[in-house]
Amino acid sequence: MNAATPRTTATPAAPATVSAPLPDPGEPVDTHCPYCSLQCGMGLRRLPAGTSDAPAEVVERPAFPVNRGALCGKGRTAARLLAPGARLTEPLVRDPATGRLVPADWDTALARVAAGLSRTGAAHGKDAVGVFGGGGLTNEKAYALGKFARVVLGTSQIDYNGRFCMSSAAAAHQRAFGLDRGLPFPLADIARTGCVVLVGSNLAETMPPALRYLTELKENGGRLIVVDPRRTRTAEQADLHLAPRPGTDLALALGLLHLVVAEGRTDEEFIAARTSGWPAARAAAMAHWPELAERVTGVPVPQLRAAVRLFCAADSAMVLTARGPEQQSKGTDTVGAWINLCLATGHAGREHSGYGCLTGQGNGQGGREHGQKADQLPGYRKLSDPAARAHVAEVWGVPPESLPGPGRSAYELLDALGRDVRALLLMGSNPVVSAPRAAHVEQRIRALDFLAVADVVLSETATLADVVLPVAQWAEETGTTTNLEGRVLLRRRALPPPPGVRTDLQVLHSLAALLGWEKGFPADPEETFDELRRASAGGPADYAGITYRRIAAEDGVFWPCSGEDHPGTPRLFLDRFATPDGRARFAPVTHRPAAEEPDDRYPVVLTTGRVLAQYQSGAQTRRVPELATAAPGPYVEIHPRLARQYGIEDGRLVAVVSRRGRAVAPARFSEAIRADTVFMPFHWPGPGRANTLTNPALDPVSGMPEFKMCAVRLEPVEES
Numbered sequence: 001m002n003a004a005t006p007r008t009t010a011t012p013a014a015p016a017t018v019s020a021p022l023p024d025p026g027e028p029v030d031t032h033c034p035y036c037s038l039q040c041g042m043g044l045r046r047l048p049a050g051t052s053d054a055p056a057e058v059v060e061r062p063a064f065p066v067n068r069g070a071l072c073g074k075g076r077t078a079a080r081l082l083a084p085g086a087r088l089t090e091p092l093v094r095d096p097a098t099g100r101l102v103p104a105d106w107d108t109a110l111a112r113v114a115a116g117l118s119r120t121g122a123a124h125g126k127d128a129v130g131v132f133g134g135g136g137l138t139n140e141k142a143y144a145l146g147k148f149a150r151v152v153l154g155t156s157q158i159d160y161n162g163r164f165c166m167s168s169a170a171a172a173h174q175r176a177f178g179l180d181r182g183l184p185f186p187l188a189d190i191a192r193t194g195c196v197v198l199v200g201s202n203l204a205e206t207m208p209p210a211l212r213y214l215t216e217l218k219e220n221g222g223r224l225i226v227v228d229p230r231r232t233r234t235a236e237q238a239d240l241h242l243a244p245r246p247g248t249d250l251a252l253a254l255g256l257l258h259l260v261v262a263e264g265r266t267d268e269e270f271i272a273a274r275t276s277g278w279p280a281a282r283a284a285a286m287a288h289w290p291e292l293a294e295r296v297t298g299v300p301v302p303q304l305r306a307a308v309r310l311f312c313a314a315d316s317a318m319v320l321t322a323r324g325p326e327q328q329s330k331g332t333d334t335v336g337a338w339i340n341l342c343l344a345t346g347h348a349g350r351e352h353s354g355y356g357c358l359t360g361q362g363n364g365q366g367g368r369e370h371g372q373k374a375d376q377l378p379g380y381r382k383l384s385d386p387a388a389r390a391h392v393a394e395v396w397g398v399p400p401e402s403l404p405g406p407g408r409s410a411y412e413l414l415d416a417l418g419r420d421v422r423a424l425l426l427m428g429s430n431p432v433v434s435a436p437r438a439a440h441v442e443q444r445i446r447a448l449d450f451l452a453v454a455d456v457v458l459s460e461t462a463t464l465a466d467v468v469l470p471v472a473q474w475a476e477e478t479g480t481t482t483n484l485e486g487r488v489l490l491r492r493r494a495l496p497p498p499p500g501v502r503t504d505l506q507v508l509h510s511l512a513a514l515l516g517w518e519k520g521f522p523a524d525p526e527e528t529f530d531e532l533r534r535a536s537a538g539g540p541a542d543y544a545g546i547t548y549r550r551i552a553a554e555d556g557v558f559w560p561c562s563g564e565d566h567p568g569t570p571r572l573f574l575d576r577f578a579t580p581d582g583r584a585r586f587a588p589v590t591h592r593p594a595a596e597e598p599d600d601r602y603p604v605v606l607t608t609g610r611v612l613a614q615y616q617s618g619a620q621t622r623r624v625p626e627l628a629t630a631a632p633g634p635y636v637e638i639h640p641r642l643a644r645q646y647g648i649e650d651g652r653l654v655a656v657v658s659r660r661g662r663a664v665a666p667a668r669f670s671e672a673i674r675a676d677t678v679f680m681p682f683h684w685p686g687p688g689r690a691n692t693l694t695n696p697a698l699d700p701v702s703g704m705p706e707f708k709m710c711a712v713r714l715e716p717v718e719e720s
Ligand SMILES: Nc1nc2c(c(=O)[nH]1)N[C@H]1C(S)=C(S)[C@@H](COP(=O)(O)OP(=O)(O)OC[C@H]3O[C@@H](n4cnc5c(=O)[nH]c(N)nc54)[C@H](O)[C@@H]3O)O[C@H]1N2
Pocket: 036, 037, 165, 199, 200, 201, 202, 203, 205, 206, 207, 227, 228, 229, 230, 232, 245, 246, 247, 248, 249, 322, 323, 324, 325, 359, 360, 361, 607, 608, 609, 610, 611, 612, 613, 614, 615, 616, 617, 679, 708, 709
């Protein structure tokens, strides 16, 4: 391997990135929203300079099948951040004399990053250099970042924010079906099933255009069950709303399965023909009486019976989970229990039936397939599998033994900063706001010897960096994402980035060159994608047959797709599951409490999540005026009955205190939440940061932190 010493020559001029020429101004370009995993189709039209606050406008693209023209407010305003005044347009480096971030040219900034990373590697070993990626990055970027870590840096220490997102569902998918694709069917199938159980998803706020499929479901006579401790806008649509105490979905699913068995509603033929492991799973469920489920979850037995009736009476049915049941220290087992319910009733591996996970970030699916995850190589191959290593090493032109082994999961990596991991390259995440136990994580980041952040804005994490690299956005660079259905999509370049801004691929290309790798990191997205196709060929997430041209012509292509004559795979598992024997595996799961249950000192449950107008850490959406007005700051959603116990008044400040820290935000009274639980959205930094409170207890299989449940106490705050 090449020595990781930076060359002294100047960085080459920014390498070209363009796969296709820019369209004419005025002509809308078909592209996709920069935010969530629905990846709504939209058009983007460049505007003549000086006519608007933004250099382009979002227009409808009704022909795209997933959202059929509909967009939420975040998508509609997405062009706002393209304005040069709204974002970073020059690199920043920390001035050793003043300790401030000051503007610098690209050569200086990149040379500092190369030196910072290689110095740490040379002094403390390659695993002292870490990389943290994001599920918002395109497939091309995620692929290049993983390759950069393993090949150029030679480090095992890479993971990404998707670990905080769908990792529990991914692990449960792998365990049950031998393959992890969020939805094994197109989203539109939801409208054609008999019953949908939506567990811990508030898609009316998190994926609003998807709500129409639930409306169509009901118009077609189908039924909707929503499981959420809050009566959300989504739950309001339901025929039946179950409101369990946070962190108890596992007991709920076991109680339901118990009833299915007790009432003789299992599909024995399906179980015999298409599954394995039923006796153990059945025995585990039989130990979980409905009365026990009621005691643990707070959901009355008659409601459990009603749910079983709706679910089993339907010819076809689906269970869809999102972050509610997944972001728990037992998230993998919890999802496993919901999958068991599908398998026992024969609602899996059939048309319009099955289990699915609603992924989250724009490229939440593709971001976990191509190598930025600690244990994984492109094509969803395992880093621990010798055959996978050999295949990918050959594509990369390196010896297989040069590839490091699996590294730490995201929280473990953040927790190791400033200790075992002393330099970090961060691309596409803002952990100071979004990581659990965020004050501690912030402290670990501050303890680093060197931090480089590539971002479009000066996020809270970027303000702590030694070097900040201003990068291009969705509309300024071509690239693919894979939406929640496993449909690979093409975002097309519609306008050039402002001067001073470069793409992530250009950044990786230049850093690789400075660290001795002139070749192997093309700045061109299509060239990168073609290499990704070869690296993924034959793997579980096979992209070999997917080309930019096909994606554009076919409204996206579903993986696996092994060759250019392969039609792609909209529906998985209809004939067999992806396990060696073709059978889906039951998981013999039993209930266990959350890592931190309420007690005398911390008697209230805190859960966290999202609001419609803000996205994630808010780094982007807090900078969009319309969205900042719609959702200006943090709050504590609380039932008036609970509030009265502590003398808390509506609209007045309340302190929420956990074993990790204290957050302060106004109380927002709501009868829609359980009276033993408070809810905080996590989109803001500062005193109201929800993640100051959250518990980093990790799921032992997936490494998912327990964002959805910790114990807190409440105190009114004297306002001066
Ligand atoms: N507006 C908006 N949309 C987004 C995002 C955003 O930040 N803002 N982010 C995107 C991303 S990355 C993701 S991952 C998705 C997330 O999408 P969702 O999973 O829909 O979002 P959350 O609000 O995190 O959680 C959903 C619901 O889980 C409930 N819940 C809390 N605790 C529990 C529990 O223990 N059990 C159950 N069953 N439910 C519980 C909450 O009350 C909440 O209503 O949204 C995507 N879309």
